[in-house]
Amino acid sequence: MKVTSGAPDTRVDSVELGRAGESLPVLQPTLGSAMIDVRGLHKGSGRYTFDPGLTNTGVCRSAITYVDGEKGILLYRGYPIDTLVEHCDYLDVAWLLLNGELPTAVQKERFVTDITYHTMVHEQIHVIFRGFRRDAHPMAVMCGVVGALSAFYHEDLDIFDATHRKNATHRLIAKMPTIAAMAHKYALGQPFAYPRNDASYAHNFLHMMFSVPCEKYEPPAAAVRALNAILIVQADHEQNASTFTVRSVGSSRANPYAAIAAGIASLWGPLHGGANEGVLQTLDEIGTVDRIPEILRRAKDKNDPYRLMGFGHRVYKTYDPRAKVLREFCYEVLDAYGKRDDPFLKMAMELERIALEDDYFMERKLYPNVDFYSGIILRTIGFPLPMFTPQFAVARTVGWAAHWNEMVADPEMKIVRPRQLYIGSPERSFVPVGERIGHEPLVG
Ligand code: SDX
Numbered sequence: 379m380k381v382t383s384g385a386p387d388t389r390v391d392s393v394e395l396g397r398a399g400e401s402l403p404v405l406q407p408t409l410g411s412a413m414i415d416v417r418g419l420h421k422g423s424g425r426y427t428f429d430p431g432l433t434n435t436g437v438c439r440s441a442i443t444y445v446d447g448e449k450g451i452l453l454y455r456g457y458p459i460d461t462l463v464e465h466c467d468y469l470d471v472a473w474l475l476l477n478g479e480l481p482t483a484v485q486k487e488r489f490v491t492d493i494t495y496h497t498m499v500h501e502q503i504h505v506i507f508r509g510f511r512r513d514a515h516p517m518a519v520m521c522g523v524v525g526a527l528s529a530f531y532h533e534d535l536d537i538f539d540a541t542h543r544k545n546a547t548h549r550l551i552a553k554m555p556t557i558a559a560m561a562h563k564y565a566l567g568q569p570f571a572y573p574r575n576d577a578s579y580a581h582n583f584l585h586m587m588f589s590v591p592c593e594k595y596e597p598p599a600a601a602v603r604a605l606n607a608i609l610i611v612q613a614d615h616e617q618n619a620s621t622f623t624v625r626s627v628g629s630s631r632a633n634p635y636a637a638i639a640a641g642i643a644s645l646w647g648p649l650h651g652g653a654n655e656g657v658l659q660t661l662d663e664i665g666t667v668d669r670i671p672e673i674l675r676r677a678k679d680k681n682d683p684y685r686l687m688g689f690g691h692r693v694y695k696t697y698d699p700r701a702k703v704l705r706e707f708c709y710e711v712l713d714a715y716g717k718r719d720d721p722f723l724k725m726a727m728e729l730e731r732i733a734l735e736d737d738y739f740m741e742r743k744l745y746p747n748v749d750f751y752s753g754i755i756l757r758t759i760g761f762p763l764p765m766f767t768p769q770f771a772v773a774r775t776v777g778w779a780a781h782w783n784e785m786v787a788d789p790e791m792k793i794v795r796p797r798q799l800y801i802g803s804p805e806r807s808f809v810p811v812g813e814r815i816g817h818e819p820l821v822g
């Protein structure tokens with residue numbers, strides 16, 4: 379295949395397929411790498427592309443988020459993430475991700491009112507919780523309860539009706555913290571805390587998580603600020619595994635509640651959103667600073683599947699800009715809770731220092747990612763380990779919803795149906811049971 383291009387650093391015009399005159403168009407982005415449009419490849423060459431994990435493949439056009447993994451840049455609709463954390467609250471950013479611009483004062487007021495008045499869940503949802511064991515992982519509960527939401531909104535499931543899409547989007551953003559907090563309270567055996575209409579999104583989430591009927595509860599301002607920052611930096615991240623899952627499920631025209639429930643399931647994985655829970659498990663497992671070398675040895679051992687949670691990233695090959703933002707909030711929260719001298723944090727800082735000097739990590743550009751610091755902040759505020767990923771799901775719901783809306787409105791929307799490289803048996807004749815020889819089952 380020959381690439382035809384202009385002068386260095388200018389647009390690549392076409393890629394020849396090896397037959398004179400046959401070429402593929404190249405799509406030029408606003409930012410990032412140009413992409414070869416391979417939709418005509420099979421027609422022109424009888425061949426498909428092969429890209430397990432889709433790490434080299436663009437699956438859609440999107441205007442929502444841009445990540446530059448080499449430079450450590452993260453933009454939401456063109457705004458750098460640190461600027462948004464400095465000047466916005468989570469619902470400002472939610473509006474931006476959904477609608478492409480920061481809200482005017484009037485738009486923000488209406489949006490806050492709409493979200494606020496959708497935070498309660500139907501009382502029958504309370505009954506659904508009763509079906510779970512008290513020790514069920516809250517992510518299992520969230521998958522089930524969020525998927526069940528579509529059973530309550532039959533009248534609003536036409537995905538091509540813009541009002542239906544808006545209603546579903548607002549309901550999901552509004553109810554996710556309520557459902558996550560209910561999963562926590564259910565595990566504790568405490569009564570559910572109803573949302574407060576006079577609290578900000580982050581404040582309300584903490585209220586529903588930690589208040590009890592017997593006394594007033596007001597979270598430290600530093601905790602509200604830190605949770606607001608975590609919610610913003612976790613809100614979206616291009617075509618990560620869970621967002622692509624939402625797009626894939628939504629591409630069959632499944633309803634948005636089912637698509638978001640699938641996103642929750644994908645985020646649960648320890649290599650994805652489950653990593654912040656993994657960070658704390660790792661730190662608990664290390665126990666003391668002198669055990670860090672052993673943990674790093676395991677992480678570097680090719681024969682050991684162990685990974686150092688909170689380090690490395692499929693895209694970032696430098697410091698995750700979200701980790702940089704959260705690092706500052708981490709210290710502020712620890713001070714607010716009088717835990718600056720927390721041995722746990724000291725161990726985390728030592729782990730970070732050693733890893734950042736280690737050849738294996740440096741050669742592979744493995745830096746702390748968003749999960750490294752979010753886990754420490756959440757633990758300090760009082761989130762139990764199993765609630766770390768549900769909190770991530772709360773934050774990412776607006777990103778999932780923004781991509782789902784962008785896909786449904788995209789005239790190029792097609793049902794996701796990748797190809798495969800078939801390596802199985804060629805066609806063969808049937809073998810009667812009496813003539814079959816034993817074989818090692820693949821699954822058993
Ligand atoms: C999130 O996609 C997103 O945007 C995700 C996310 C989002 O906002 O949606 O950013 C959220 O999921 C953050 C990532 C959280 N996950 C973890 O912290 C789990 C630990 N990290 C890894 O498992 C890993 O880094 C991944 C899964 C995140 C990325 O995996 P890749 O793409 O396979 O990593 P790589 O190709 O860059 O790895 C290069 C090398 C490999 O070794 P070699 O084959 O070259 O010898 O680095 C090794 C990997 O084995 N490696 C690690 C490691 N991460 C990669 N070795 C030890 N510990 C690690 N954490």
